[in-house]
Amino acid sequence: MxxxxxxxxxxxxxxxxxxxxxxxxxxxxxxxxxxxxxxxxxxxxxxxxxxxxxxxxxxxxxxxxxxxxxxxxxxxxxxxxxxxxxxxxxxxxxxxxxxxxxxxxxxxxxxxxxxxxxxxxxxGAFLNQNIEEIVFANSxxxxxxxxxxxxNNKIKKLVLPKNVTLKQGAFSNNELTEVTLNGLKHINESVFAGNQLANIDLTGVESIKNSAFANNAFSSVELPNSVTLFSPKAFGVNREKVQVNISKLSAELQEAIKKELSEKDNIEIK
Structure with missing residues (x-):
């Protein structure tokens, strides 16, 4: 044992x-x-x-x-x-x-x-399992x-319950193609890294941290005006360069993102 x-x-x-x-x-x-x-x-x-x-x-x-x-x-x-x-x-x-x-x-x-x-x-509650589907209760x-x-599961579609907090890497290395955030405010490090996401509705999101969406299938993303913190490294090593529209963000935040951006970051600011 x-x-x-x-x-x-x-x-x-x-x-x-x-x-x-x-x-x-x-x-x-x-x-x-x-x-x-x-x-x-x-x-x-x-x-x-x-x-x-x-x-x-x-x-x-x-x-x-x-x-x-x-x-x-x-x-x-x-x-x-x-x-x-x-x-x-x-x-x-x-x-x-x-x-x-x-x-x-x-x-x-x-x-x-x-x-x-x-x-x-x-x-690690369900780490390295074979899960394809999670059902959360309506209430x-x-x-x-x-x-x-x-x-390290095989989850393809995810509808989160309201008012939940996700810690680092919570759903990393799955097969997600669709995620409904349901009011999630903070997308922490590597939460959705290593999936197959090409689109996501970020309405209401306030912060997006390092590698949150690394190694996915995004080509473009629009950040809502609710965002007050965004890491240029959020998309990490993506399968192609990601065009990120920051036009709805505050002028101060836009400037901060542009200053922090480096040639190594896998995004192009719009």
């Missing part, structure tokens, strides 16, 4: 150059380990039925737990599913595969449905999605 846990820590601490290192895999202050916290969502009931996880569709339906407020650090990450407290038979029932060389098989998640009660998703109370929470 110690070896597997160490692998989780190493993976989380070295995921990419843009990631904030994660220093532990414990779950909050309760003393639970990752496998303790997540196991109940994969363990069958007394009749052998799954309550939260559908192995055919690989859907994790957390909306059935209306008391869930925090998804803790690395809780459902690819590495964490190796250390769930499941019997060999229970794991085989979920994955359809026997253990290989005493290393438990990974339990993948393609779709996750989140409860309205959820308030926080911690660092979501979600306030915070921490660093790299959904990094």
């Amino acid at each position: 110690q070896i597997i846990t160490k692998k989780i820590m190493i993976s989380l601490m070295s995921i990419t150059a843009i990631a904030t290192p994660l220093v532990a895999v414990s779950c909050g202050n309760s003393g639970e380990t990752v496998n303790d916290a997540a196991t109940k969502y994969f363990k069958p009931d007394e009749k052998g039925n799954q309550i939260y996880y559908n192995k055919q569709t690989q859907t994790l339906d957390l909306s059935k737990d209306n008391k869930l407020e925090i998804i803790t650090q690395a809780m459902f990450s690819k590495e964490a599913t190796r250390v769930l407290k499941l019997s060999d038979q229970e794991r085989k029932d979920l994955t359809g595969v026997n253990l290989v060389k005493n290393v438990p098989n990974i339990i993948y998640i393609k779709k996750v449905i989140l409860p309205a009660s959820l308030k926080k998703i911690e660092k 979501s109370k979600l306030e915070l999605i921490e660093e790299n929470a959904f990094q």
Whole structure:
């Protein structure tokens, strides 16, 4: 168990150059380990039925737990599913595969449905999974999605709940082609880096930081007059030079952006 846990820590601490290192895999202050916290969502009931996880569709339906407020650090990450407290038979029932060389098989998640009660998703919570779709509750109370929470997945479309804050790299390295920000005010470092975005509505956004949209498919972007902070490095290494229309910004901010701009920045100011 110690070896597997160490692998989780190493993976989380070295995921990419843009990631904030994660220093532990414990779950909050309760003393639970990752496998303790997540196991109940994969363990069958007394009749052998799954309550939260559908192995055919690989859907994790957390909306059935209306008391869930925090998804803790690395809780459902690819590495964490190796250390769930499941019997060999229970794991085989979920994955359809026997253990290989005493290393438990990974339990993948393609779709996750989140409860309205959820308030926080911690660092690396779904890191390196296989997620293609996230469903937030209409009455979501979600306030915070921490660093790299959904990094390295296959999410294609994202509709954020209102009043949520996204930390560094929260949705980096996915397959996003469409994002609805729903009033998001601050786009922090590398939040949407490494996706396939070509268009985005930035209405109401106030700040866009370094590498926020690096390595996407933008050709042009218009900044709304709500923007008060913009990093010329926001588009980092994009697949082509991005034309950024700053005409709606204050004269002071326009001047500041032009002064900060260097030849290495992958944008052209309009």
